[in-house]
Amino acid sequence: MIVPAALSQNRFNTRWYTLKRPATTDAPLIWRRWLLDRGSLTQHLVQASQGQFSVEVVRQLWGRPSRSEARALNIDPRQRVLIREVRLLGHGQPWVFARTIIPASTLTGKQRKLKGLGCRSLGSVLFRDPTMKRGPLQISRLMLNCGDTAWARRSLFYLANKPLLVTEVFLPALQQVHYGNK
Ligand SMILES: C=C(O[C@@H]1C=C(C(=O)O)C=C[C@H]1O)C(=O)O
Numbered sequence: 097m098i099v100p101a102a103l104s105q106n107r108f109n110t111r112w113y114t115l116k117r118p119a120t121t122d123a124p125l126i127w128r129r130w131l132l133d134r135g136s137l138t139q140h141l142v143q144a145s146q147g148q149f150s151v152e153v154v155r156q157l158w159g160r161p162s163r164s165e166a167r168a169l170n171i172d173p174r175q176r177v178l179i180r181e182v183r184l185l186g187h188g189q190p191w192v193f194a195r196t197i198i199p200a201s202t203l204t205g206k207q208r209k210l211k212g213l214g215c216r217s218l219g220s221v222l223f224r225d226p227t228m229k230r231g232p233l234q235i236s237r238l239m240l241n242c243g244d245t246a247w248a249r250r251s252l253f254y255l256a257n258k259p260l261l262v263t264e265v266f267l268p269a270l271q272q273v274h275y276g277n278k
Contacts, residue, residue, distance in 0.1 A: 099154065099181070100246070100265050102238045103195050106163050112234035112250060130266060131235055131249050137192065137264060138184070138219035144273050145186035151215045152190075154181040161261075165197045168234075168252065168261050178203060178211060180218070183267075191270040194218075195263045202258035210260070218262070222253055229254040244268050 102108040115132070133140065142149045159179050160166075166173035177197050184192040196218060203211055210221065222228050231252035238248045250263035 100193060100238050100240055100248070102240075103248075103263055103265070104162055104179075108239070110164060110236055110238060112164070112168075112236045114232050114234050130270070131247055132233060134230060134233065136219040136223045138217040139223075141184055141186055141191060145191075148187045150185045150188075151217050152183045152185055153215060154183055154193075156180045161197050165261055165263075168250070169197060169199060169259055171199055175199065180213070182218075184217075186270075186273065189269045190267050191273065193265040193267060195265075197261040197263075199259065202255070202260055204258070205256065207255050207258060222255070225255050227254075227256045229257075238265060240265075240267075 102110045130137075130140065138149070157179055158176050160175070161169065161171070161173060161177050161179075163173050165177075166175070169177075171177070177199050180194075180196040180198070182194050183190040184194060198210055206225075210218070213221065231254070233249050233251045236248045236250075238246050240246050246265050246267060248263060248265040250261060252259050252261055254260075
């Protein structure tokens with residue numbers, strides 16, 4: 097199971113870079129398209145997989161954020177948050193690992209439904225919400241448990257001005273995907 101411990105464990109001290117200009121990343125061009133697009137990643141993956149797309153929930157639990165996640169959300173690291181970890185599959189292959197951190201204070205009102213997403217994509221809720229705002233993208237290069245490294249990005253989303261932090265790791269299998277110039 098490729099589950100990047102570098103996201104959830106403080107000991108990895110993963111460094112995140114906010115890109116001032118796309119050109120500043122040394123990511124290969126194809127990755128820049130994936131890494132830096134502010135639209136729905138789900139939509140890209142549905143297109144790239146010709147609809148053979150699915151969401152596999154790895155785990156969902158109440159727990160504590162990493163220090164880095166708490167800093168990004170500007171919350172106390174001792175605060176309990178809802179943690180959702182999924183793999184996004186194309187043609188049954190894991191293409192993206194995603195970890196979303198949702199403070200309890202965000203799971204109120206209409207946003208309570210985020211607790212019961214199951215295998216529906218988070219993106220299908222976020223990008224349909226007229227109140228949705230997205231903060232700047234941060235980029236990192238992570239060490240995966242299997243020893244590979246992978247490009248990752250994260251950003252804050254806001255629904256009705258309430259934050260959640262979404263981190264996406266682009267797994268090695270995604271490199272085989274020849275994504276058309278759409
Ligand atoms: C934010 C999006 O939702 C995607 C789906 C996720 C999920 O179902 O947990 C998490 C992160 C994203 O890769 C998106 O589609 O852009």
